[in-house]
Amino acid sequence: MTASFSPSPTGSSIEVAGDSSPAIHTQDLAKRYGHVTALAGLTMTVPKGEIFGFLGPNGAGKTTSVKLLLGLTEPSAGQAWLLGAPIGDLAARRKIGYLPELFRYQGFLTAREVLAFHCELARVPRSGWKEEIAEALATVGLADRADDRCQTFSKGMQQRLGLGVALLGRPELIFLDEPTSALDPVGRHDVREITRALRDRGTTVFLNSHLLSEVEMVCDRAAVVDHGRVIAVGTIDELLRDADVVRVRLGGLNGRLGDLAGFKAPSADGEWLTFRGVAEDRVPELVSELVRLGGRVYAVEPRRQSLEDRFLQLLDEEDAR
Amino acid sequence: MSRALWPIARMTLVEASRRRLLIALTGLTLAVIAVVGYGFSKLPSVGGSHPLNHDDLDQIASVLTILTFFMFSFVLSFASIFVAAPAISADVESGVMLSIATRPLRRADIVVGRWLGLAFLVAVYTIAATTIDLEVVNLVIGYLPPHPVEAITFLVAEGVVAVTLAMLFSTRLAPMTGGIVATILLLVVWFGGIVGNIGYAFGNDTVAMFGTISRIVLPTDGMWRGALYYLQTPQLLAAQALLGRRAAGNPFFAPNPPALAYLAWTVAWIVGLLGLATWSFRNREL
Numbered sequence: 001m002t003a004s005f006s007p008s009p010t011g012s013s014i015e016v017a018g019d020s021s022p023a024i025h026t027q028d029l030a031k032r033y034g035h036v037t038a039l040a041g042l043t044m045t046v047p048k049g050e051i052f053g054f055l056g057p058n059g060a061g062k063t064t065s066v067k068l069l070l071g072l073t074e075p076s077a078g079q080a081w082l083l084g085a086p087i088g089d090l091a092a093r094r095k096i097g098y099l100p101e102l103f104r105y106q107g108f109l110t111a112r113e114v115l116a117f118h119c120e121l122a123r124v125p126r127s128g129w130k131e132e133i134a135e136a137l138a139t140v141g142l143a144d145r146a147d148d149r150c151q152t153f154s155k156g157m158q159q160r161l162g163l164g165v166a167l168l169g170r171p172e173l174i175f176l177d178e179p180t181s182a183l184d185p186v187g188r189h190d191v192r193e194i195t196r197a198l199r200d201r202g203t204t205v206f207l208n209s210h211l212l213s214e215v216e217m218v219c220d221r222a223a224v225v226d227h228g229r230v231i232a233v234g235t236i237d238e239l240l241r242d243a244d245v246v247r248v249r250l251g252g253l254n255g256r257l258g259d260l261a262g263f264k265a266p267s268a269d270g271e272w273l274t275f276r277g278v279a280e281d282r283v284p285e286l287v288s289e290l291v292r293l294g295g296r297v298y299a300v301e302p303r304r305q306s307l308e309d310r311f312l313q314l315l316d317e318e319d320a321r
Numbered sequence: 322m323s324r325a326l327w328p329i330a331r332m333t334l335v336e337a338s339r340r341r342l343l344i345a346l347t348g349l350t351l352a353v354i355a356v357v358g359y360g361f362s363k364l365p366s367v368g369g370s371h372p373l374n375h376d377d378l379d380q381i382a383s384v385l386t387i388l389t390f391f392m393f394s395f396v397l398s399f400a401s402i403f404v405a406a407p408a409i410s411a412d413v414e415s416g417v418m419l420s421i422a423t424r425p426l427r428r429a430d431i432v433v434g435r436w437l438g439l440a441f442l443v444a445v446y447t448i449a450a451t452t453i454d455l456e457v458v459n460l461v462i463g464y465l466p467p468h469p470v471e472a473i474t475f476l477v478a479e480g481v482v483a484v485t486l487a488m489l490f491s492t493r494l495a496p497m498t499g500g501i502v503a504t505i506l507l508l509v510v511w512f513g514g515i516v517g518n519i520g521y522a523f524g525n526d527t528v529a530m531f532g533t534i535s536r537i538v539l540p541t542d543g544m545w546r547g548a549l550y551y552l553q554t555p556q557l558l559a560a561q562a563l564l565g566r567r568a569a570g571n572p573f574f575a576p577n578p579p580a581l582a583y584l585a586w587t588v589a590w591i592v593g594l595l596g597l598a599t600w601s602f603r604n605r606e607l
Contacts, residue, residue: 070423072607093425103416106332108339120328121424165420 021084023048023173023204024069029078030228031064038064040228041078046221048172051195051205053215053222053236055311061228062208063101066177069206070098083173094123097166101177101208104158107151111142111161114150115168122169136164139194155182163194174198177208192218216307224314231318240310246278246286249299256293263289271298278302325426326434333408333438342404350450357389358457365462376556382464383554386455387573390472390552393451394545397480401443402503405487407496408435409602414495418607428603436488436595443480448473468551475547475579478587482541483507485594492602510535514542515572522570540587543579550575 024046031039039061046052056062067073069080071088085092105114115133124132137143140160150158159182166174176195180188188211195218198205209215215222216236223233232239249271257265257273263286266273278286283302290297337343364381365373373381409432412418421431451473459465466472486506490499517532536543553561553575561568561576568574579587 067607072419072422074604074606090425090427093423096423098420098423100416100419103419105420106336106417108336113335117328117332118420118424121325121421121426123425162420 021048021081022046024052024080024082024206026065026069026080027078029065029068029080030076031061031068031073032076037228039068042225042228042230043078044223044230044233046204046206048204049199049202050220051199051207051218053219054206054208054225055210055212055215055222056225057315058210060225062225063177064228065225066098066175066206066208070096070175094169095172097168097171097174099159099162099166099174099176099179101181103162105150105161105165107149110147110149111137111153111164112146114161115164118165118168124169132168136167139167140164141190156184156187159183160187160190163191167194167198170201171203173204173206175206175208178210179207180209180211180214188214212306212308212311222307224311226315226318232314236307240304240307244277244279244302244304246275246283247299247301247303248273248275248286248290248297250290250295250297252294252296253290254294256295259293260289323427323430325424326430326437329421329426329431329434330438330441333435334442337404337438337442346400346446350446351453353392354450354454354457357454358461361385361458361464362461378462379464379554380556382458382462383466383552383557384573386458386464386466387549387552389454389458390451390476390548391545391573393447393454394476394479394548397443397447397476398483398507398541399504400446401439401480401483402487402500402507404442405439405484406491406494406500406503408439408488409491410494410496410499413605413607422607428605429599432488432492432599432602433595436484436598439484439488440481443484444477447477447480451476466552467554471551471578472548475544475551479541479544479548482539482544482587482591485591485598486539486541489594489598489601492598492605506539507541510539510542511545514546518569518572522567524566536583537586540583540590543583543587546575547579549573550578 022045024044026042026044029039029042030037042061042065054062054065064073068075069082069087071093075087080087082089083092083095109117112133115136116129119126119129119132133146134143137146140163142157142160142164145153145157150161153161159179163176163179166176176191179195180191183191192214195205195207199220207215207219219236221233221235222239223230224239225231248266250273251271263275264277266275268274275286280302283300287297287300361382364378364385367373367381368377409418412421418431422428451469455465455469483503487499487503490503493499494502513535514532517529517535520526520528520531536546557574558576561571561574568576
């Protein structure tokens with residue numbers, strides 16, 4: 001997590017102005033519904049121009065966080081800024097796009113009419129509507145269904161249209177809440193490509209997703225949330241730093257593992273020992289050390305945890321605290 | 322006033338049109354007006370071998386016109402509730418609101434925009450339906466009520482009051498719940514008005530107060546009685562006046578037009594409830 005600035009004492013704006021302000025900054029953002037805590041003090045910063053993944057199990061507070069940031073719900077405590085402006089600021093909203101998780105567009109409108117309606121709401125200059133709409137339709141692959149009513153659309157097509165709506169007005173910051181949940185593999189691939197293209201043109205993408213493989217493939221950085229708080233944040237490589245694992249089938253060490261230097265204590269499963277945080281280039285060193293201690297090495301299996309393994313491990317560690 | 326409310330208002334009209342609400346209302350209303358016109362055309366022969374004179378015809382046409390307007394008032398009130406009760410809540414339930422409320426507009430723009438669209442719809446429908454109805458009656462029998470513009474204006478106001486009430490519920494309650502609550506309130510107030518009139522007719526001030534309070538709480542019945550007053554011919558008013566207070570017991574008789582203070586209260590009621598609806602929606606978690 002980067003924490004490169006402090007909020008102003010008044011809380012009405014952030015001190016870092018203009019282009020240097022982060023895309024998103026939250027300070028102890030919390031939401032309670034009666035006795036239930038949906039979000040318990042979220043503090044994080046998302047710099048501009050990156051794809052930021054927001055991961056967590058169901059009920060972790062992901063969608064609550066998005067809704068708080070977009071002003072759809074009021075925080076119980078804490079503050080947040082989008083593009084340097086306090087949440088809810090109307091001028092900042094002109095630069096923000098949003099694809100909700102659960103939604104349906106007006107079935108009585110065509111895709112083109114939905115996009116035109118949102119062009120007007122987003123205050124896109126009328127002279128630019130035609131181009132904006134055509135570009136959005138082409139980007140999400142709905143150009144040939146532009147004049148069909150939304151009530152005839154499948155869930156996946158509604159999701160494509162939602163993405164097109166979020167792209168209108170060339171926003172600087174886009175929130176995508178489970179953008180691929182209703183899409184087939186081709187659609188998921190398309191969304192990944194669109195997301196990368198957005199980053200390439202300088203747009204910040206806040207990707208809220210259950211699909212860890214998606215996050216692993218496209219995100220520059222990610223935060224893992226559980227029980228309403230961030231339990232890990234960093235680049236994907238940073239999150240997976242301790243995820244390099246070496247399994248060794250070993251005999252003859254006779255309790256001398258405590259003498260092992262330079263490596264964390266392994267976990268044991270019968271004859272197999274699992275060493276965490278051992279990059280592939282250190283595997284020979286590990287084997288040499290084990291042999292030096294008198295161990296007889298029968299098998300060595302270096303592997304890297306997937307983000308999913310790491311995610312589950314983080315949740316287990318959090319639960320164990 | 323923010324310009325953001327205009328696309329919301331326009332979308333309300335598009336929705337009414339695309340969902341075939343306008344076609345259904347137009348078709349049914351024209352059918353009803355055709356039946357009314359046919360019925361009125363038979364009035365001159367209702368006396369059989371004793372044809373009615375012009376004055377008698379006018380009096381009968383006056384009473385029937387009041388009944389026709391009562392029917393429009395009934396349809397208008399319930400239609401207003403049925404279109405306004407889901408105005409906000411249905412969009413919240415479907416998720417449409419998520420993408421709208423995150424745009425650069427205030428929640429007030431959404432509420433007022435919706436209200437403007439619905440109020441316009443109600444006004445256009447009422448003016449068109451009642452004007453056509455009166456023109457048809459005028460064509461077939463040569464009768465027009467003494468103050469049609471005033472009567473239609475009060476009917477429009479009744480519809481706008483009903484829309485405003487249902488809009489308030491729409492910011493918090495599910496479409497069906499809001500619609501049912503508003504309908505019950507409307508009927509209670511209508512019934513309260515009749516009971517209050519009976520209380521007045523028989524000199525029971527407590528019962529009469531019941532009617533007064535119900536018209537203050539919800540001015541739909543008050544607006545209907547304004548329309549009613551302006552539909553009555555001078556002869557009808559004079560005939561009822563002979564009965565003194567007892568005439569107030571007739572639910573289709575209004576001895577006086579609504580007082581100016583009551584009209585001011587109705588305007589304040591509409592503005593106040595719209596403000597309450599805006600406040601309610603602004604504080605709603607989406």
